[in-house]
Amino acid sequence: MTALRTSAPQRHGPPARCLVCPLGKAAGVAQHRACPFAPRERTAGARLYFEGEPGTKIYYLWRGQVALTRAGGDARGAGVTWAVRRGGDLLGAEILVHEQYLDTAVTLGSSTVCAASRESIDAWIGPPESPARTLLQLSLRTRCSEVPRRSGADGKATRRLARWLLDEAADGAPPKLPKQVIAALLGMLPETLSRALARLASAGAIAVDRRTIRVIDVEALRRVEGDGDA
Amino acid sequence: MTALRTSAPQRHGPPARCLVCPLGKAAGVAQHRACPFAPRERTAGARLYFEGEPGTKIYYLWRGQVALTRAGGDARGAGVTWAVRRGGDLLGAEILVHEQYLDTAVTLGSSTVCAASRESIDAWIGPPESPARTLLQLSLRTRCSEVPRRSGADGKATRRLARWLLDEAADGAPPKLPKQVIAALLGMLPETLSRALARLASAGAIAVDRRTIRVIDVEALRRVEGDGDA
DNA sequence: CGCCCTGTTGACAAAGGTCAACTAGCGTGG
DNA sequence: CCACGCTAGTTGACCTTTGTCAACAGGGCG
Numbered sequence: 434m435t436a437l438r439t440s441a442p443q444r445h446g447p448p449a450r451c452l453v454c455p456l457g458k459a460a461g462v463a464q465h466r467a468c469p470f471a472p473r474e475r476t477a478g479a480r481l482y483f484e485g486e487p488g489t490k491i492y493y494l495w496r497g498q499v500a501l502t503r504a505g506g507d508a509r510g511a512g513v514t515w516a517v518r519r520g521g522d523l524l525g526a527e528i529l530v531h532e533q534y535l536d537t538a539v540t541l542g543s544s545t546v547c548a549a550s551r552e553s554i555d556a557w558i559g560p561p562e563s564p565a566r567t568l569l570q571l572s573l574r575t576r577c578s579e580v581p582r583r584s585g586a587d588g589k590a591t592r593r594l595a596r597w598l599l600d601e602a603a604d605g606a607p608p609k610l611p612k613q614v615i616a617a618l619l620g621m622l623p624e625t626l627s628r629a630l631a632r633l634a635s636a637g638a639i640a641v642d643r644r645t646i647r648v649i650d651v652e653a654l655r656r657v658e659g660d661g662d663a
Numbered sequence: 664m665t666a667l668r669t670s671a672p673q674r675h676g677p678p679a680r681c682l683v684c685p686l687g688k689a690a691g692v693a694q695h696r697a698c699p700f701a702p703r704e705r706t707a708g709a710r711l712y713f714e715g716e717p718g719t720k721i722y723y724l725w726r727g728q729v730a731l732t733r734a735g736g737d738a739r740g741a742g743v744t745w746a747v748r749r750g751g752d753l754l755g756a757e758i759l760v761h762e763q764y765l766d767t768a769v770t771l772g773s774s775t776v777c778a779a780s781r782e783s784i785d786a787w788i789g790p791p792e793s794p795a796r797t798l799l800q801l802s803l804r805t806r807c808s809e810v811p812r813r814s815g816a817d818g819k820a821t822r823r824l825a826r827w828l829l830d831e832a833a834d835g836a837p838p839k840l841p842k843q844v845i846a847a848l849l850g851m852l853p854e855t856l857s858r859a860l861a862r863l864a865s866a867g868a869i870a871v872d873r874r875t876i877r878v879i880d881v882e883a884l885r886r887v888e889g890d891g892d893a
Numbered sequence: 894c895g896c897c898c899t900g901t902t903g904a905c906a907a908a909g910g911t912c913a914a915c916t917a918g919c920g921t922g923g
Numbered sequence: 924c925c926a927c928g929c930t931a932g933t934t935g936a937c938c939t940t941t942g943t944c945a946a947c948a949g950g951g952c953g
Contacts, residue, residue, distance in 0.1 A: 459797035493801075500844060514847040516809060517840065523801045541840060558795040565788040565795035567689035571723075571753045572799065576806055579746060589940070610747065610771065612900065614730060617744035625941060627901055643900060643949065819908070842932065855909060857933055873917065873932060 448472060455521075456493055456547070460557070469557045470547035481524060481538040481546065488528025490548045496520045497544020501536040517541065529554070530573045590621050591629040595657040598639065598648055607646050633657065678702060685751075686723055686777070690787070699787045700777035711754060711768040711776065718758025720778045726750045727774020731766040747771065759784070760803045821859045823849050825887040828869065828878055837876050863887065 451457030451468055460468035470493050475481075481492055484504055501516045501524075515536075518524055527535050528551055540546070549557075558566050597619055601607050610618075616626040634641045638653035648654065681687030681698055690698035700723050705711075711722055714734055729748045748754055748768075757765050758781055770776070779787075788796050827849055831837050840848075846856040864871045868883035878884065 455792075455797050455801065459792050459794045498838065498840070514844050517838070517844065517848065518805070519838075521801075522805050523798070526798070526802055541844070554798075558798060559793070562685075562689050563789070563795060564689045565793060565799055567685050568753070568756070568784075568788060569795055569799040569802065571685065571751075572756055572802055572806070575748070575752050576802070608728065608747070608749075610728070614744055614747065614771065618747065622942060623900070624902085624943085628941090631901085852910065853932070854911085854934085858909090861933085 450495060454493075454495065468547075469549040469553040471549070472545060472547045475540050475544050475546050477540055477542045479540045479544075481540070482534045482536075484535060484537045485533050487532060488525060488534050488551060490550055491526055491528065491554055492524035492538070493547040493549075494518055494520055494522050494524055495545040495547060497546070498541040499524060499544065499546075500539050500541050502539070503536050526573060527577050530570050531577055535577060590619070590625050591632050592657060593619050593621070594626065594629045595633065595638070595654045598633075598646070599651070599654050599658060602646070602648050607648070609645075680725060684723075684725065698777075699779040699783040701779070702775060702777045705770050705774050705776050707770055707772045709770045709774075711770070712764045712766075714765060714767045715763050717762060718755060718764050718781060720780055721756055721758065721784055722754035722768070723777040723779075724748055724750055724752050724754055725775040725777060727776070728771040729754060729774065729776075730769050730771050732769070733766050756803060757807050760800050761807055765807060820849070820851050820855050821862050822888060823851070824856065824859045825863065825868070825884045828863075828876070829881070829884050829888060832876070832878050837878070839875075 447457070447462050447468065451460075451462040454462075454468075456470055457463075457468050460466055460470075462468050472495065475497070481499065482488070482490070484502070497520065499518045499522075500514045501518065502514045504513075518538075524538050524546075525534055558569070560566070597615075598607060607615075612626055613623050616623045619626065621629070630639070630641045630646065633639045633654070636653055636657070638648070638650045638657065640647045640649055677687070677692050677698070681690075681692040684692075684698075686700055687693075687698050690696055690700075692698050702725065705727070711729065712718070712720070714732070727750065729752075730744045731746045731748065731754075732744045734743075745766075754768050754776075755764055788799070790796070827845075828837060837845075842856055843853050846853045849856065851859070860869070860871045860876065863869045863884070866883055866887070868878070868880045868887065870877045870879055
């Protein structure tokens with residue numbers, strides 16, 4: 434108990450918080466083993482990592498708030514802040530299944546952040562084909578491909594559709610989904626989807642019939658995706 | 664090679680696909696060990712699980728498409744389809760960190776789905792405090808709390824705001840975030856947020872000043888969240 | 894053969910984005 | 924220490940986009 438209360442780390446002792454941190458427990462800090470995550474205090478506005486930068490570290494946010502922003506979306510200004518992480522959240526875990534960071538992470542206030550290198554995590558989490566690691570990677574992979582779909586939320590309907598088509602159907606044939614479902618995924622009504630498809634079709638970017646969509650002109654789609662209006 | 668081509672499973676042999684499936688590999692099917700996931704063919708429209716139902720199984724989608732829908736959002740009809748999973752995706756993994764399923768999963772076409780009970784997975788992924796398992800749980804936890812925020816996309820601005828406040832600030836004080844950030848999270852412009860706040864304030868649900876928001880009347884917020892208009 | 898379901902089209906209303914002017918604090922520099 | 928200027932936030936007027944309601948068309952299935 435007394436040991437737990439130690440507020441400043443002892444010369445060689447780990448911070449008390451590690452004894453109650455899930456990562457510290459997993460690392461066996463209580464058994465005097467080292468945790469791969471090293472703590473650091475950050476002030477407001479600190480950039481932990483940038484979107485697109487090669488991923489070298491994974492972060493664990495012990496205390497504070499971190500905003501995740503992503504360029505793609507836009508609207509006014511540059512990036513869209515699409516999530517705020519709190520104490521207890523992992524940041525940048527996507528690099529376990531993806532080369533680069535998918536977001537830019539900025540602290541919103543003073544925060545305590547623990548960082549671990551990709552390699553140390555790689556060694557720490559055990560053999561590549563272990564069950565837990567396999568599930569971790571499957572889960573991260575799904576998550577990575579899912580978040581960008583947030584494109585559902587921002588931008589005008591025709592543009593969202595163009596972006597979705599580029600994501601899903603660059604090769605020509607989008608997945609065979611009922612248009613109702615596509616509309617729901619894109620966060621619009623079937624009627625609106627229908628009109629957006631008609632607009633892209635009349636721009637020559639795609640060919641539509643009652644049940645199929647074919648991409649004809651990827652460049653035209655890119656143009657629509659690019660310049661806001663349509 | 665010849666063995667791999669075997670299209671129908673041998674009397675006691677596992678399906679050939681298990682040898683190339685990440686889960687099969689993790690389970691060591693090649694070494695004649697059993698995979699906790701049992702395959703099953705499903706036809707279009709099959710319900711794998713329902714939102715809110717106690718979570719008993721985790722699914723791995725080998726082939727096909729599955730729509731995930733969630734009630735909350737609404738608009739016309741009942742649930743919103745917010746994602747479509749493809750072959751190679753895990754379904755229902757949220758039950759490792761949450762009692763109930765968070766979505767309803769429906770196959771969109773004929774699919775091959777492997778299922779494993781929560782207990783078998785629990786045993787399979789090893790000791791509760793192993794590093795990989797800890798990361799898996801952290802990552803799932805974040806994901807679970809994040810997806811509902813898709814509330815960003817649907818519903819009218821005032822309603823989204825009410826829902827967000829209920830999520831984040833049921834205890835009275837929402838996290839101290841710049842209003843710009845809140846607006847981005849909710850997928851609206853600062854101007855719109857300002858107006859939405861003003862509307863809730865004049866309804867007596869919250870108190871707003873230039874830099875803080877306080878929840879006054881949780882019930883009033885619930886009412887706004889409930890009935891679409893505001 | 895006819896019904897039903899999905900998707901399409903049109904007219905209309907309203908929510909929210911856009912542009913712009915304005916206010917309140919805060920920090921900086923004189 | 925005060926004043927100035929800046930940024931974040933607010934408010935107003937207007938206009939585009941999209942949701943809403945409704946009627947209709949094409950295909951598939953009973």
